[in-house]
Amino acid sequence: MNPVKVGVIGLGTVGGGTVNVLKRNANEIARRAGREIHVVKASARDLSRERICTTEGIELVSDPFEIVTDPEISIVVELIGGDSIARDLVIKAIENGKHVVTANKALIALHGNEIFPLASQKGVMVAFEAAVAGGIPIIKVLREGLSGNQVEWLAGIINGTGNFILTEMRDKGRGFADVLAEAQALGYAEADPTFDIEGIDAAHKLTILASIAFGIPLQFEKVYTEGITGITSEDMIYAEELGYRIKHLGIARKNHSGIQLRVHPTLIPERRLIANVDGAKNAVLVYGDAVGPTLYYGAGAGAEPTASAVVADIVDVVRTLTSDPGNRVPHLAFQPDALQETPICAMDDVETAYYLRLTAADKPGVLADITRILADRGISIEALIQKEPLSDKPDLPVIMLTHRVQERKMSQAIEAIEALDTVSGSVHRIRMETLG
Numbered sequence: 380m381n382p383v384k385v386g387v388i389g390l391g392t393v394g395g396g397t398v399n400v401l402k403r404n405a406n407e408i409a410r411r412a413g414r415e416i417h418v419v420k421a422s423a424r425d426l427s428r429e430r431i432c433t434t435e436g437i438e439l440v441s442d443p444f445e446i447v448t449d450p451e452i453s454i455v456v457e458l459i460g461g462d463s464i465a466r467d468l469v470i471k472a473i474e475n476g477k478h479v480v481t482a483n484k485a486l487i488a489l490h491g492n493e494i495f496p497l498a499s500q501k502g503v504m505v506a507f508e509a510a511v512a513g514g515i516p517i518i519k520v521l522r523e524g525l526s527g528n529q530v531e532w533l534a535g536i537i538n539g540t541g542n543f544i545l546t547e548m549r550d551k552g553r554g555f556a557d558v559l560a561e562a563q564a565l566g567y568a569e570a571d572p573t574f575d576i577e578g579i580d581a582a583h584k585l586t587i588l589a590s591i592a593f594g595i596p597l598q599f600e601k602v603y604t605e606g607i608t609g610i611t612s613e614d615m616i617y618a619e620e621l622g623y624r625i626k627h628l629g630i631a632r633k634n635h636s637g638i639q640l641r642v643h644p645t646l647i648p649e650r651r652l653i654a655n656v657d658g659a660k661n662a663v664l665v666y667g668d669a670v671g672p673t674l675y676y677g678a679g680a681g682a683e684p685t686a687s688a689v690v691a692d693i694v695d696v697v698r699t700l701t702s703d704p705g706n707r708v709p710h711l712a713f714q715p716d717a718l719q720e721t722p723i724c725a726m727d728d729v730e731t732a733y734y735l736r737l738t739a740a741d742k743p744g745v746l747a748d749i750t751r752i753l754a755d756r757g758i759s760i761e762a763l764i765q766k767e768p769l770s771d772k773p774d775l776p777v778i779m780l781t782h783r784v785q786e787r788k789m790s791q792a793i794e795a796i797e798a799l800d801t802v803s804g805s806v807h808r809i810r811m812e813t814l815g
């Protein structure tokens with residue numbers, strides 16, 4: 380059979396890695412796909428730039444629209460990121476009857492509800508394994524491997540940059556900015572690194588995971604999103620003293636009132652495997668009613684780990700080129716007409732346990748006032764530590780772990796504690812999950 384012709388948009392970290400993997404493993408890949416796969420054209424903003432891949436035999440162009448309109452090309456691989464030009468390119472590619480493979484989580488999370496129906500109408504595939512958790516095949520797991528289950532919840536470390544920063548701060552006491560700069564140099568961070576540290580990248584990925592886990596439309600705007608910029612090394616030390624680690628998690632959980640979608644730093648017991656996922660690695664813990672808990676671990680970012688997922692998608696597309704479009708795995712795991720508008724829970728209604736850190740005056744009755752505020756709202760304390768003053772200041776850091784309570788009640792309690800004359804500054808809250 381003739382080779383399948385592929386056009387790659389973007390020859391940066393992931394694009395370069397993809398070309399390298401396709402070349403290096405060409406033989407094995409062709410044996411798996413049933414056809415040779417040739418990258419015939421690639422676009423890059425700056426054609427003179429030095430690259431991590433060889434471009435021998437590839438026609439280089441600076442206008443990506445030359446790829447999506449090229450009649451020779453069957454599969455367009457979009458690796459430029461962002462959600463504006465990428466959206467136009469992908470729509471144009473679909474309109475021209477091309478299959479699309481993308482690593483673009485923002486594109487899928489924000490425009491998937493528009494892109495997938497169009498692709499189905501045109502009978503083409505849009506594959507996005509690389510959009511979530513880099514090289515971990517978590518999309519395939521949820522769409523295919525666990526399709527006999529009702530997914531009850533999932534929780535994932537789904538931003539490598541954030542996990543790298545938290546790990547380096549904890550293990551080496553390094554500063555936030557310094558570690559972020561290293562993550563950028565290593566090619567882990569987004570073009571706009573605030574997407575990593577403010578949780579937006581993780582929220583894009585959680586949007587996708589939740590949609591295929593629960594059969595709901597993509598709803599990025601409903602994800603509660605909090606980043607890692609408020610985490611201090613003291614928090615990490617106190618958490619460890621209490622037997623916990625702080626991880627930045629994306630959590631999706633189905634309960635009687637709807638689906639929780641939340642991204643925030645989380646204390647988790649250090650004995651959990653996922654608590655020990657360090658550096659730029661990602662991990663996703665999925666709880667299915669039949670299988671129980673399952674954990675998927677691996678590189679969440681970087682050239683070849685992400686290329687691994689991109690190439691797997693290309694192989695999947697090639698394998699199904701001749702199949703009836705109606706018999707393919709649905710884009711969002713559930714048949715398009717079976718997606719449900721399950722309500723998404725407001726963060727105020729979410730129930731979880733909490734770690735609280737505050738600074739209180741070293742006077743009789745201060746702790747009693749604080750614990751009374753909590754008790755009045757039915758909030759039970761699991762552990763409390765009062766530390767020595769950090770310097771010659773009279774105030775003491777106080778750390779508390781609470782039992783589970785509704786977020787709304789905890790916010791009211793925090794407001795009341797912050798209003799005490801004996802408490803200075805704000806109360807720092809980190810949510811806690813046992814993930815049992």
Ligand code: HSE
Pocket residue numbers: 510512513537538539540541567568569575580679680681
């Ligand atoms: N910036 C992302 C991360 C890249 O750090 O996880 C992979 O999506």
